[in-house]
Amino acid sequence: MHAWPASEVPALPGKGRDLRIHDTATGGRITLDPGPVARIYVCGITPYDATHMGHAxxxxxxxxxxxxxxxTxxxxxxxxxxTDVDDPLLERAVRDGQDWTELAERETALFREDMTALRMLPPKHYIGAVEAIPGIVPLVERLRDAGAAYELDGDVYFSVETDPHFGGVSHxxxxxxxxxxxxxGGDPERPGKKNPLDPMLWMAAREGEPSWDGASLGPGRPGWHIECVAIALDHLGMGFDVQGGGSDLAFPHHEMGASHAQVLTGEYPFAQAYVHAGMVALDGEKMSKSRGNLVFVSKLRRDGVDPAAIRLALLSHHYRSDWEWTDQVLADAVERLARWRSAVSRPDGLPADALVEEVREALADDLDAPAALAAVDRWAERQxxxxxxxxxxxxxxxxxxxALLGVAL
Structure with a gap:
C-alpha cells in the first residue's frame, strides 16, 4: 500500500532541541534520545468515515x-x-450495501488526499492489515506454541497473564x-476464556465474512492488536522510540500490543514512550463514528476552507487536551492565517532569529503548539x-x- 506525497521541509539555521514528551506508561515527561534514525509507529485509521477532525x-x-x-x-x-479489515468496516459495508474492499479503498484514498492537503509528512511504510496477514500468522502460531495463546471454538486468544508487564501502559x-x-472491541463476557481480558489473535472464518489462509490456525482473519505488532516488529523492531495514537488506544490496543510483542520477543519494552493525543468533541460529545457527530476535513476543503487554516485550528490546542470543534475555532484560525501571511508578505521585517528558537523550545516542551503559535502571533503583530x-x-x-508547524504561508 502506498502513502501520500511528502511536502518539502525547509532546513532552518542551527539545530533543534531534543523532545521532552509525556509518556502514558510512566505518567510523566521523558526526554527522548533516539539514535541517528528516530523510530515511530502511529496507529492508522479503520477506513470508513475518513478523515474526521479527531483523526486530523x-x-x-x-x-x-x-x-x-x-x-535535530x-x-x-x-x-x-x-486496518482495512475489521468488524466495524464490515458492518458499515453491510449497512450501506457496499463491497467492503471498495469501501476501504475509497476511504483510504480520501484519507491520503486529506493528509496531503494538510501537509502531514507521510510514513515510510504504510501497511494494510490485509497485506500484513502473511507476517501475522507465524506470530500467532509462535504465541500458541509457546503456551501464550489458546484456542476457543476455533478462535485463538492471547493469555494476558503470560506477560509480567501487562497493565504497564495504561495502569x-x-x-x-x-x-x-x-x-x-473486546469480548470479556465470552464463556470459556481463561481471563475475560484475553484478546483475540485470530478469528476463525465466519460465514459471509472474508477470511484468509491461516496455515495451522485454519481459515480466518487477524485480531486488531496483533496486526500492529506484526507491522511494527517487521519494520521497526523492539524498543522503538514512540508508539502513538489517540488516547482511546492506550487501552486496550496499546496495552495488548505491548504484551503481544514482549511475550513474542522476551524483550521489554515494546516502545520507549507511549504518546496519546486527546479527543475532539462536537456539541459537547466526543467526535466519533458511532455517534455520527463528525466534522470532515474533505467537507471543509470542498467548502473552500484553506487547509492551512484547518491545520492552525488543530495547532491552537495542546495535543494532549480534549477540546471542542466550533465555528469560532475555525474562524480564529482563518483570521490568524491572514495576519501571518500579511506579516511575511513585506519585503523586510523585524529580526526573527529569536522567534525560531522560541518555536523550537515550545515544540520541544511536550509539543506545546499553542505556545509556538503565540510566539509567531507576537512577531506578526509587531511586524x-x-x-x-x-x-x-x-x-x-x-x-x-x-518546517516546524507544517503551515505554508
Whole structure:
C-alpha cells in the first residue's frame, strides 16, 4: 500500500532541541534520545468515515514529532497501518450495501488526499492489515506454541497473564479494563476464556465474512492488536522510540500490543514512550463514528476552507487536551492565517532569529503548539504594526512556520 506525497521541509539555521514528551506508561515527561534514525509507529485509521477532525488532530500531533526530530538533523523512520479489515468496516459495508474492499479503498484514498492537503509528512511504510496477514500468522502460531495463546471454538486468544508487564501502559485496574474492553472491541463476557481480558489473535472464518489462509490456525482473519505488532516488529523492531495514537488506544490496543510483542520477543519494552493525543468533541460529545457527530476535513476543503487554516485550528490546542470543534475555532484560525501571511508578505521585517528558537523550545516542551503559535502571533503583530529592516526576516519566519508547524504561508 502506498502513502501520500511528502511536502518539502525547509532546513532552518542551527539545530533543534531534543523532545521532552509525556509518556502514558510512566505518567510523566521523558526526554527522548533516539539514535541517528528516530523510530515511530502511529496507529492508522479503520477506513470508513475518513478523515474526521479527531483523526486530523491525532496525525497532526505525530507530524509535529517528526518535524521536531527532523530539526535535530535526525532521519525519521515512521510507520503507520491501515486496518482495512475489521468488524466495524464490515458492518458499515453491510449497512450501506457496499463491497467492503471498495469501501476501504475509497476511504483510504480520501484519507491520503486529506493528509496531503494538510501537509502531514507521510510514513515510510504504510501497511494494510490485509497485506500484513502473511507476517501475522507465524506470530500467532509462535504465541500458541509457546503456551501464550489458546484456542476457543476455533478462535485463538492471547493469555494476558503470560506477560509480567501487562497493565504497564495504561495502569488501569481489572474492572476498568473489563469495561473498556467491552466498549472497545473486546469480548470479556465470552464463556470459556481463561481471563475475560484475553484478546483475540485470530478469528476463525465466519460465514459471509472474508477470511484468509491461516496455515495451522485454519481459515480466518487477524485480531486488531496483533496486526500492529506484526507491522511494527517487521519494520521497526523492539524498543522503538514512540508508539502513538489517540488516547482511546492506550487501552486496550496499546496495552495488548505491548504484551503481544514482549511475550513474542522476551524483550521489554515494546516502545520507549507511549504518546496519546486527546479527543475532539462536537456539541459537547466526543467526535466519533458511532455517534455520527463528525466534522470532515474533505467537507471543509470542498467548502473552500484553506487547509492551512484547518491545520492552525488543530495547532491552537495542546495535543494532549480534549477540546471542542466550533465555528469560532475555525474562524480564529482563518483570521490568524491572514495576519501571518500579511506579516511575511513585506519585503523586510523585524529580526526573527529569536522567534525560531522560541518555536523550537515550545515544540520541544511536550509539543506545546499553542505556545509556538503565540510566539509567531507576537512577531506578526509587531511586524504588521511597525515593520523592520531585516530583509531575510519574513522568509525565515515563513520557513520556520513551514518546517516546524507544517503551515505554508
Amino acid at each position: 488532530a491525532t496525525y497532526n500531533a505525530f507530524d509535529l514529532v517528526q518535524r521536531v526530530w527532523l530539526d 538533523k535526525r532521519q525519521v523512520h515512521y510507520v503507520q497501518n491501515v 488501569l485496574d481489572a474492572e476498568a479494563m473489563r469495561l473498556l474492553s467491552a466498549e472497545r 504588521n504594526a511597525e515593520g523592520g529592516t531585516d530583509e531575510g526576516a519574513p522568509g525565515l519566519v515563513s520557513r520556520t512556520v513551514d
